[in-house]
Amino acid sequence: MIVGEQKSIEEIKKIVSPYKKVLILGCGTCVKTCFAGGEDEVAVLASALRLAFKKDGRQIEVEEFTVERQCEDEFVQESAEAIDRNESVLSLACGAGVQAIARRYEETPVLPGVNTTFLGVLEKHGLFTEECSGCGDCQLAVFGSVCPYTRCAKKLLNGPCGGSREGKCEVDPETDCAWNLIIHRLKMLGQLNNLRVYIPPKNWSGSGSCGPRKLIRKDHIL
Amino acid sequence: MKGNTAGKLEKILSSDGFAITAECGPPRGADAQVIRNKAQVLNGYVDAVNVTDNQTAIVRMSSIAACAHLMAMGLEPIMQMVTRDRNRIALQSDILGAYSLGIQNILCLSGDHQTFGSHPEALNVFDIDSMNLVRMVLDMREEGRDMSGFDLKKPPRMFIGAAANPFADPFEYRVIRLAKKIDAGADFIQTQCVYNMDRFKDWIRMAREEGLTEKVHILAGVTPLKSEGMARYMARRVAGMDVPEPLIKRMGGVPKKKAAEEGVKICLETIAEVREIKDVHGIHIMAIEWEEIVGEIVETAGLMPRPTLKS
Numbered sequence: 001m002i003v004g005e006q007k008s009i010e011e012i013k014k015i016v017s018p019y020k021k022v023l024i025l026g027c028g029t030c031v032k033t034c035f036a037g038g039e040d041e042v043a044v045l046a047s048a049l050r051l052a053f054k055k056d057g058r059q060i061e062v063e064e065f066t067v068e069r070q071c072e073d074e075f076v077q078e079s080a081e082a083i084d085r086n087e088s089v090l091s092l093a094c095g096a097g098v099q100a101i102a103r104r105y106e107e108t109p110v111l112p113g114v115n116t117t118f119l120g121v122l123e124k125h126g127l128f129t130e131e132c133s134g135c136g137d138c139q140l141a142v143f144g145s146v147c148p149y150t151r152c153a154k155k156l157l158n159g160p161c162g163g164s165r166e167g168k169c170e171v172d173p174e175t176d177c178a179w180n181l182i183i184h185r186l187k188m189l190g191q192l193n194n195l196r197v198y199i200p201p202k203n204w205s206g207s208g209s210c211g212p213r214k215l216i217r218k219d220h221i222l
Numbered sequence: 223m224k225g226n227t228a229g230k231l232e233k234i235l236s237s238d239g240f241a242i243t244a245e246c247g248p249p250r251g252a253d254a255q256v257i258r259n260k261a262q263v264l265n266g267y268v269d270a271v272n273v274t275d276n277q278t279a280i281v282r283m284s285s286i287a288a289c290a291h292l293m294a295m296g297l298e299p300i301m302q303m304v305t306r307d308r309n310r311i312a313l314q315s316d317i318l319g320a321y322s323l324g325i326q327n328i329l330c331l332s333g334d335h336q337t338f339g340s341h342p343e344a345l346n347v348f349d350i351d352s353m354n355l356v357r358m359v360l361d362m363r364e365e366g367r368d369m370s371g372f373d374l375k376k377p378p379r380m381f382i383g384a385a386a387n388p389f390a391d392p393f394e395y396r397v398i399r400l401a402k403k404i405d406a407g408a409d410f411i412q413t414q415c416v417y418n419m420d421r422f423k424d425w426i427r428m429a430r431e432e433g434l435t436e437k438v439h440i441l442a443g444v445t446p447l448k449s450e451g452m453a454r455y456m457a458r459r460v461a462g463m464d465v466p467e468p469l470i471k472r473m474g475g476v477p478k479k480k481a482a483e484e485g486v487k488i489c490l491e492t493i494a495e496v497r498e499i500k501d502v503h504g505i506h507i508m509a510i511e512w513e514e515i516v517g518e519i520v521e522t523a524g525l526m527p528r529p530t531l532k533s
Contacts, residue, residue: 154306154332154346158353158406159399161332162387162414163461170461171335183392195398198357198406201310201350201369 001121002030002094003128004114006041009048015111016049016090020059023086024049024113025079025101026066027093034128036114037092039066045092045113061086070097076104083108136206136213142194144185149202151178157199229326230298231270232381233531234504235410235439240497241504242525243300243412243441244268244516246292248283257283257291260513267517269528270298270327272412272506276307279339286316289325300383301325304333309349310358314368317359321378329383329412330355353406356384360407384408386440388425389418389464397428400438410439412506415456416492418464426501435501442496445508446515447485450474486519493523 007015016022024042032038046064053060065082067075070093083089083101088109091098094116102110118130133150140147149155153171160179163170167180186192206213234241244264249256264271271292275285289299301320303313317328332352336344350358358369359382366377384403388396400411416422422442429435447453450473457465469488476484489507496502509515520526 153335153337154351155348156332156351158351158402159395160390160392161462162385162390163335164391165461166391171337177391179395180392183395195395196402198353198402200357201354204349 001033002116003034003118003120004031004036004094004116006036006045006092006114009052012049012090012113013052016088019088021061021087023063023065023082023089025070025089025091027070027097028066028068031093031114033122042066042092071100073104076101137203142199143182144189144191146178146181146185148178148182157202159195227326227379227381229381230531231300231327232409234269234529239529241441242268242520242528243270243272243504243506244513245272245274245508246513247274247277247511248285248288250280250282252283254291257288258295261292261295261297263514264516265295265297266528267520270300272300272302272329275302275304275333277334279306279334279336279341281340286320286323289320290323293324299325300327300329302329302331303355304331305348305350305352305355306333306336306346309347310369313355314358317362317378321380327381327383328359329385330359331385352384353402356382356403356406356408381409382407383410383412386411387414387462388422389414390462396425397432400429401432401434404434404438408438410441412441413443414462415443415445415508416496417469418466419492419495421464423499426499430501439503440501441504441506442502443506443508444489444492445510446489446512446519447473448512449481486515489519490523
C-alpha cells in the first residue's frame with residue numbers, strides 16, 4: 001500500500017488559513033490503513049481544526065467527507081456536491097489523490113494534508129516499512145524476494161557493504177540490513193548460489209528518471 | 223593476472239614484491255599546499271598513495287585534482303572513486319579524464335553514506351555499485367569500450383583495486399564477495415583496518431581455500447591508534463570496524479602521553495604478523511590525519527628502502 005503520514009496541525013492550519021470554508025476529504029483505501037486519512041482521521045482532524053480556529057477567534061467552517069479512493073474518478077464524483085459547497089479542499093489522500101481531485105476541480109484549491117512517504121507493508125501494529133520503490137523492473141526473484149534497491153541504503157546489488165553489523169544497517173541500527181535478509185532468505189530457499197552471481201548495472205530507464213511514467217492497457221481502453 | 227599498466231604499484235605486486243600504500247585525505251579547501259605537505263612526508267616511504275574521494279561524505283578537494291598534485295611531486299596516486307556521488311556517465315567521464323592526466327590506479331568503492339557526512343540532506347546517486355564500477359573499469363581496459371559498448375579511441379588502462387572488509391557481517395559471505403570482486407576485475411584488494419588478527423587470518427584461509435589468493439593481491443589495512451579514546455570510538459562508532467577489547471585495554475594501560483607510541487607499537491606488531499602470511503602482498507597504512515608517522519612506521523618495520531622502479 002501507499003503509506004503516508006498526516007501533516008502537523010500547525011502546518012495544516014497554515015495551509016488552510018486563507019480560506020473560510022474547508023472540506024477535509026478523506027480517502028478510504030491506503031491512507032486509511034496507515035491511519036493518515038481515512039474517515040476516522042478526517043473526523044479527528046476536523047474537530048482539532050475547529051477547536052484551534054475557535055481558540056484563535058477565526059470563523060472557518062470545516063466540513064468532512066470521505067470517498068473510497070481519491071485516485072479514481074468514479075469515487076471522486078461522490079464528493080462533487082461537498083466540494084462545490086466549499087472554498088477549498090484539504091485532501092488526506094496520497095499525492096496522487098490530491099492531484100486527481102485538483103485535475104477534476106480546476107478552480108478549487110486542493111491542498112495536501114498528508115506527507116506521502118513510501119510503498120510499504122504493515123509489519124506489525126503501528127509499524128509500516130518501505131519495501132518497494134516502483135522501479136519498473138522487478139528483480140525480486142534473484143534476491144529471495146527482498147528488494148535491495150529499496151531496502152539497502154546504498155542500493156547495493158552485489159552484496160552487503162562493509163558496514164553491516166549483527167544484521168543491522170550502518171545508516172540506521174534499527175533497520176535490518178537488506179543483504180542480511182536476502183542471505184537469510186536464500187539460505188532458507190537453498191539458493192545461496194545466487195549470491196555468487198554478478199548482477200549487472202540496473203536499467204533505471206523505467207524508474208521515473210525519464211519523467212512521469214504511464215501504463216497503457218490497450219485491452220482496457222474503451 | 224590481467225592488466226599491464228605502466229604503474230609502480232602493479233610492477234611491485236606482479237613481481238612478488240611487498241607493496242606499501244598509504245592514505246592521503248584532500249583538504250576541506252582549495253589549498254594545494256596541504257596536499258604537497260602530506261606528499262612531502264610520504265615521499266620515498268610508500269609505493270603509491272590512496273587519495274580519498276570525499277571520504278566520510280564530507281566535501282573536500284576532488285580526488286582527481288589531489289592526485290594530479292601528488293603526481294607533480296613524483297608520487298604515484300591511487301585514485302579512490304565512489305559511486306555515491308556520480309552516475310555512470312560522470313564516473314566514466316572522470317575515469318577518462320583521470321587517465322588523461324596520468325592516473326593509473328583506481329580504487330572502486332561505493333562510499334560512506336551521506337548521512338555520516340557534512341551534507342546529510344543530499345540526494346545520493348548509487349546508479350551502480352562498487353562491483354559494477356570494477357567491471358566498468360575492466361571493460362574499458364580489456365575491451366576498450368565504455369558501458370554503452372562504444373569503442374573508445376584511447377581506452378584507459380588502469381590497475382583496478384577494490385575494498386574488502388573481513389570483519390563485517392555476515393562473515394561467511396565476505397569471501398564470496400571477495401570472489402565476486404575478483405571475477406568483476408579487481409587486481410588488488412585493500413582491506414579494512416586489521417586489529418582482529420584471528421579473524422583476518424580466518425578470512426585469508428577461507429580465501430586461500432577458494433583459490434582466491436592466487437588471483438588477486440591483498441594489501442592488509444593498518445591504522446595506528448593514537449589513544450584509548452580513538453580505539454573505543456572506532457570499535458563503537460565506525461561502521462564495519464572490529465577493535466577487540468584487549469587491544470583497547472592495552473591502549474588504556476599506558477600513560478596518556480605514551481598512548482600514541484603504544485599505538486605505533488601495535489601497528490608494527492600487526493605489520494610483522496601480516497608479513498608472515500604468505501598470501502598478503504602488502505600493507506595499506508591509513509594514518510588518519512597523521513601522515514607524518516608513516517615514514518617512522520615503514521622504517522621501523524624494516525621495509526626500507528622502497529624499490530626504485532620508475533613509474
